[in-house]
Amino acid sequence: MTKLRNVAIVGFAQLPIVARDEHRMSSEMLYPAVREALAQVGVERDAIDYQISASTDYMDGRPFGFVSALDVMGSWPPRQDLHLEMDGTFAAYYAWIRMQADECDTAIVCGHGKTSEGEPDRVLGLQLDPYYQAALGLDATSTAALQASAYMARTGATDADLAAIAARNRSAGTKNPDAQVREAASAAGLQMSPWAVEPLRRGYVPPIGESATCLVLAAEGKAEKLCDKPVWIHGVDHRTEMQTLGARDLSRSASARFAAGKACAMAGIAGASAVDLAELHATNPAAELILCEALGLDPKAAKPAINPSGGAICGDPIMSTGLIRLGEVFRQLSGRAKDRAVAGAKKAIAHGTQGHALQHNIVWVLGSERRWS
Amino acid sequence: MKRPVAVVGVGQTHHAARRADLSIPGLVREAVDRALADAGLEHDDIDAVVIGKAPDMLEGVAQPEQFLAGAVGAHMKPMLRVHTAGSVGASTAITACTHVASGLYDRVLTIAYEKQSEGNAMWALSPNMPFTTPLVAGAGGFFAPYCRAYIAKTGAPPHIGPMTAVCARENAARNEYAHLREPMTIEDVMNSPVLWEPIRYLETCPSSDGAIAMVIASGDLAKQGPRKPAWVKSAASYAEAMWVPGRDQVSPRAGKVAAKHVYDRAGITDPWNQIQTAEIYVPFAWFEAMWLENLGFAEVGEGWKKIDRGEQRFGAHLPINPSGGVLCTNPIGASGMLRLGEAALQVMGRAGAHQVEGVKNALGHAYGGGAQYFAMWIVSTEL
Numbered sequence: 196m197t198k199l200r201n202v203a204i205v206g207f208a209q210l211p212i213v214a215r216d217e218h219r220m221s222s223e224m225l226y227p228a229v230r231e232a233l234a235q236v237g238v239e240r241d242a243i244d245y246q247i248s249a250s251t252d253y254m255d256g257r258p259f260g261f262v263s264a265l266d267v268m269g270s271w272p273p274r275q276d277l278h279l280e281m282d283g284t285f286a287a288y289y290a291w292i293r294m295q296a297d298e299c300d301t302a303i304v305c306g307h308g309k310t311s312e313g314e315p316d317r318v319l320g321l322q323l324d325p326y327y328q329a330a331l332g333l334d335a336t337s338t339a340a341l342q343a344s345a346y347m348a349r350t351g352a353t354d355a356d357l358a359a360i361a362a363r364n365r366s367a368g369t370k371n372p373d374a375q376v377r378e379a380a381s382a383a384g385l386q387m388s389p390w391a392v393e394p395l396r397r398g399y400v401p402p403i404g405e406s407a408t409c410l411v412l413a414a415e416g417k418a419e420k421l422c423d424k425p426v427w428i429h430g431v432d433h434r435t436e437m438q439t440l441g442a443r444d445l446s447r448s449a450s451a452r453f454a455a456g457k458a459c460a461m462a463g464i465a466g467a468s469a470v471d472l473a474e475l476h477a478t479n480p481a482a483e484l485i486l487c488e489a490l491g492l493d494p495k496a497a498k499p500a501i502n503p504s505g506g507a508i509c510g511d512p513i514m515s516t517g518l519i520r521l522g523e524v525f526r527q528l529s530g531r532a533k534d535r536a537v538a539g540a541k542k543a544i545a546h547g548t549q550g551h552a553l554q555h556n557i558v559w560v561l562g563s564e565r566r567w568s
Numbered sequence: 569m570k571r572p573v574a575v576v577g578v579g580q581t582h583h584a585a586r587r588a589d590l591s592i593p594g595l596v597r598e599a600v601d602r603a604l605a606d607a608g609l610e611h612d613d614i615d616a617v618v619i620g621k622a623p624d625m626l627e628g629v630a631q632p633e634q635f636l637a638g639a640v641g642a643h644m645k646p647m648l649r650v651h652t653a654g655s656v657g658a659s660t661a662i663t664a665c666t667h668v669a670s671g672l673y674d675r676v677l678t679i680a681y682e683k684q685s686e687g688n689a690m691w692a693l694s695p696n697m698p699f700t701t702p703l704v705a706g707a708g709g710f711f712a713p714y715c716r717a718y719i720a721k722t723g724a725p726p727h728i729g730p731m732t733a734v735c736a737r738e739n740a741a742r743n744e745y746a747h748l749r750e751p752m753t754i755e756d757v758m759n760s761p762v763l764w765e766p767i768r769y770l771e772t773c774p775s776s777d778g779a780i781a782m783v784i785a786s787g788d789l790a791k792q793g794p795r796k797p798a799w800v801k802s803a804a805s806y807a808e809a810m811w812v813p814g815r816d817q818v819s820p821r822a823g824k825v826a827a828k829h830v831y832d833r834a835g836i837t838d839p840w841n842q843i844q845t846a847e848i849y850v851p852f853a854w855f856e857a858m859w860l861e862n863l864g865f866a867e868v869g870e871g872w873k874k875i876d877r878g879e880q881r882f883g884a885h886l887p888i889n890p891s892g893g894v895l896c897t898n899p900i901g902a903s904g905m906l907r908l909g910e911a912a913l914q915v916m917g918r919a920g921a922h923q924v925e926g927v928k929n930a931l932g933h934a935y936g937g938g939a940q941y942f943a944m945w946i947v948s949t950e951l
Contacts, residue, residue, distance in 0.1 A: 197671030252651070253630035257695040258623030259653050262937045266809040273822035276807035276941070277659060280624070280631055280651040289648060289663065295670035297570045324635035325628065326591065435647045437638030453644060550634040555647070 199461075201565045202294045203418040203425030204529075206235035206411035207522035212375035212404040212510035215311035221255060224407040225307040226267035232303060232409035236421040240269030243411070244299035246276050247290050249283035250514050253318045254308045264307060275299065282306065283408055283518030284476070284547030284557055288433060290412050300414045301421070306515035310405040315513060322551060324438060335551060336400060338440060340392035342552040343481030345446035347394060352484060354394060358382035360480035360494060361399045361508055368505025370535040373519075375404040375510035399508070400479050406512035410522055415565065424529040429542070429566040430462030433557035440552060451489035451546070451556035462560035464542070466491045470560065471540035472500040472527055474520035476547045478507045485553065486546060499544070500537045503527065517547025521559060528563045569669035572787030572951055574797035575912040576675075577607025583747040583778035583897045586685035592627060593639035596681045596779045600640055603677070603781035608794045611641035614783070615673040620650040620660030620680045621901030622936075625692035627683055640679055652805065654707075654849065654936030656680065657780070657904025658943035659805040664784045665945075674786045680906075681779030682899035689775050689900065705764060708772060708852060712764035714939060715854035718818045719766065722857075724872035726766070729853040730757035732875055733771045733895055736850070739882055740892025742922040747776045747897040771853035771895075778899030780909050787951065796949075798912035801929070802833035803945035810938050817939050823862040826942040831864070834929065834946040840865050843946070845887045845914050845924040846931040847907035851894045856880070860888070863933065882922065890914070890922040904934030908945055915947045 208231035210216075216224055233240060248264045261278040270276065279286045283306030290302035319335035346352060362382040368374040385398035411421070418425040434450040434457075436443055443449070455467050467473065467490040475490075477483035487494045487501070494501060502508075504523040507516050524543040526532045545559040579602025581587070587595055604610065617640055619633045629635065633649040640647075650660040657680035664678035690706040718724065734754055740746035752770060760769040790797035806829070808815070808822040815821070827839075836842045848863065850856045860871035865886065874880055880888040889895075891910040894903045911932035913919040933944040 251631055252623050252625060258625050258692055259695070259937060261651065262653060262810065262940065265807055265937075265940060266811050270807055270809040270940075271812050273806045273808035273820075273825045273942075275805060276652075277650065277663065277805055278652050280633075280649045285648060289666075292670050292672065293666055295570075295672060296666045298666060298669070318630060321628070321630040322632075322634050328635075329629075433646050434644050435634075435637045435642050437643045438635045439638060442638070450644060550631075554634055554637070 199567060200294055201415035201427055201567055202291055203413055203427045204410060204521065204525040205413045205418050205422035205425050206232045207525045208232040208235065209373055209408045209519060209522055210406045211373045212406040212512050214375065214402060214404055216405060221260065221307045221309045222263040222267045225264055225305055228407045228409040229268055229303065229305065232411050236411050238421065243301045243303050244275065245290060245293060245302040246274050247286040247302060248278045248305040249281055249286040250308050251280050253321060254310060254313060254513055256313050264305060268303065268305060282547055282549050283515055284521055285433065287410055287412065287518060287521055288431060288557060291428060291431065294414045300417045302412045304410040304412060304518065306408040306518045308405065308514040310403055310513050315403055328440065336392045336395065338551040339479050339482065340395045341440060342445040343394050343479060346481045346485055349446040354386060355382065357399055357480040358386045360483050361385050364502050364506040364508040367503050367535065368509030371504045374505045375402065395479050401508050401511035404510050404512050406515050408515040408518045408522060410518055424563065426525045426528040426561050426563060427565050428559065429562045430458040430560040432457035435555035438550065438554055445552050448485050448489040448553045448556060451486055451553060451558065454556050454558045455490045458558040458560050462566065464560065467544050468492055468499060470499050470542040470544050472503055472537045473544035474502055474504060474523045474546065476507055476517045476520050478511050482553055503535045503537050520545040520547055524561050528561060571669055571671060573665045573668045573800045574785055574787060574790035575782050575800065575947065576785045576790050576795065576797050577603045577609065577783035578909045578913055579603030579606050580745050580780040580906065580909065581778050582745050583776045583899060585747065585774065585776065587777040592683050593636055595683050595777060596636055596679060597639050599779035599781040600677065600679060603783055607783040609783060614641060614675055614677045616646040616667055616676045617642040618648050618650065618660055618664040618667065618676060618678045620656040621682055622654065622656055623692055625687065626689055626900065627686040652936055652941045652943065654900060655904050655934040655941040655943040656936065657902050657906065658908050658932065658934035661782060661905050661908045662803040662805055662943055662945060665800050665803050668784050668786050674789055676784045677781060678784060679779065679781040680902040680904065682901040683777045684775040684899060685777050708764040708767055710938065711852055712767050714817050715766055715852060718854060718858050721818060722869040722872060724857060727754060728857055728872045728875055729766060729771045730754045732853040732856045733757050735881055736889060736892050736895040739890050739922060740896035743891045744920065746892045747774055767852045773851040773894045773898035776897055776899040778897060778902050780902050780905045782909055796916055798915045798947040799951050801946040801948045802830040804829040805943040807941045810940060818858060819862045820939045822940060823935065823942040826944055827863045830944050830946050836929065836946065839863065840886060843886065843929045843931050844927040845890055846933065847889055847891060847893065847910040849894055849904060849907055849934040850889060851898065853895060856888060887924050890919065890924050904943060907934050908932030912947050915949050
């Protein structure tokens with residue numbers, strides 16, 4: 196195993212998730228996030244080595260949506276740069292890889308997208324293979340419902356179990372000023388909501404929401420200067436699966452399980468249950484239950500606390516949702532989580548996903564202390 | 569880079585206006601199979617996959633790497649999808665290099681493709697954006713003013729663009745994979761219709777179906793063969809903002825900065841004499857003269873003169889685009905990686921009929937956006 200550098204999250208800014216920011220374009224939303232993140236670490240853009248953004252053209256409804264982000268990320272003079280057509284959490288992964296390759300010491304990682312400008316379910320439906328699956332008219336809620344059905348059929352989980360998970364997230368979301376859905380809801384109340392697509396009820400899935408995010412990463416030596424409490428990356432791994440729904444056991448997430456095993460091994464912990472809290476990128480309760488099973492977490496236990504932010508059910512700004520999980524862990528482990536702080540938290544999991552029915556999963560293990568001496 | 573990195577396998581498709589014989593996964597798989605065979609490897613030998621393509625609207629599938637994951641052998645592996653406009657093929661390969669340089673991955677498969685026959689590139693590249701005058705004229709409409717500005721600044725005579733286009737076709741005739749291989753004359757080019765003044769039809773890149781894949785490996789594994797590797801001496805991706813007052817779009821600063829970055833790290837102080845061939849991203853003929861200057865092969869205002877004297881032709885001092893380049897083959901997302909892959913083949917000594925003699929160092933280059941994104945590498949016969 197190659198010797199790894201200690202790398203930390205040193206700043207994170209996010210716009211509160213809203214249904215529709217009527218007065219700003221995507222890049223106009225991103226600009227204040229970049230400025231706030233730089234203000235947190237107390238430097239100007241020239242002090243940052245690398246930039247990487249995450250967005251998707253189809254959500255922007257035009258080609259090259261990411262090009263406009265260059266102007267608000269401070270790309271003058273020219274910067275070393277990359278853009279991934281993926282959630283920001285994967286962009287953070289590549290920034291971390293660059294630091295492991297000694298190519299940079301500091302980076303900003305941006306996620307953006309005007310989810311409200313299109314119909315996300317239809318846009319996400321276009322991710323499916325154009326020959327067999329997209330032609331069925333499947334959208335992302337439908338494939339999530341197929342997955343939920345598969346999970347319920349295998350495990351015997353009931354509608355009430357899903358409602359309980361949703362209600363826990365909703366309760367936590369009341370304490371998160373950046374969440375879009377901030378009203379608590381009882382499990383019984385959520386069970387009264389109509390089907391989005393059976394067995395997923397409207398109360399179990401997030402509304403359309405948008406935000407913009409900027410995370411700052413720094414390697415040891417720089418991190419301590421930029422932040423009084425850097426949150427260190429202890430381990431990370433990501434894995435994808437083939438998309439074809441019929442070729443996977445949708446009731447399980449093989450890639451999340453595999454990635455979690457690798458990330459925990461890198462972090463030197465026995466398993467994900469050894470941490471104090473976990474932020475899971477689950478946009479419905481069945482996905483959360485599948486992820487808990489894959490990671491070896493008990494969704495009903497007090498520790499690790501799952502989704503103290505309210506999770507993706509309380510706000511799903513596509514392309515930023517996974518990056519927000521990392522940002523939330525930064526806030527938790529650096530004493531910035533305010534009302535939603537998990538007392539005494541020192542280690543945490545941040546999970547991100549992409550694609551239909553949890554196709555591609557990334558698992559981060561982070562801690563308030565350095566991983567390697 | 570933290571440790572040496574090399575190209576150990578290159579595979580590309582036969583490029584054409586329409587590969588109706590293949591689906592999108594089939595097209596990508598043709599390149600992947602050839603790259604793995606070239607490297608003498610199997611999918612099990614690959615630790616991660618980095619894939620790139622240009623706008624998803626070109627084929628009508630959003631984030632298509634997700635549905636391609638099975639076809640490229642990425643199941644249960646890490647996979648990243650890069651998109652940096654026209655430069656994406658190059659920045660994708662560089663992203664793969666970083667993975668290997670980090671020490672976390674020993675062999676990474678990198679892929680770039682476009683199957684433009686699935687859609688309409690002119691439509692997909694003619695966005696109607698808020699607060700901006702819609703050109704509705706594709707990439708040519710966008711870049712023609714840059715060419716006019718170059719001509720106005722340097723006084724380049726009108727035959728330079730046509731000469732460049734004819735030279736590219738001569739080169740493509742030697743490349744069995746190229747899309748447009750039919751010879752043509754300067755008169756043919758001059759007589760073809762002007763699409764976007766000064767760019768004529770025959771000075772314009774085609775719309776192609778094609779893919780390329782490479783295997784990037786650690787230095788230790790590269791030395792084990794089976795083939796002579798192409799050592800990646802240096803690589804960089806830079807981008808600059810669009811709305812900078814006084815920004816020089818003809819010779820963008822990001823291109824100069826990226827070139828300096830890769831030259832410095834490869835120990836190149838005199839690119840015209842230390843580099844033996846270059847594959848550079850020339851979608852419209854005039855850009856060859858422009859990039860010769862931006863990349864430091866020629867002084868400002870002198871790039872067109874090198875073309876006029878034929879110093880960049882096959883067999884001359886520094887052959888540019890011996891493969892025929894983007895003017896003859898343009899699956900947009902793959903075009904950048906084709907430049908890097910062709911540069912690698914040249915230093916591996918396996919470019920076939922378009923092999924340049926005595927190549928030690930080669931440059932692979934791509935650009936994109938509004939001439940804002942630049943990605944390039946220097947590959948060499950020596951570590």
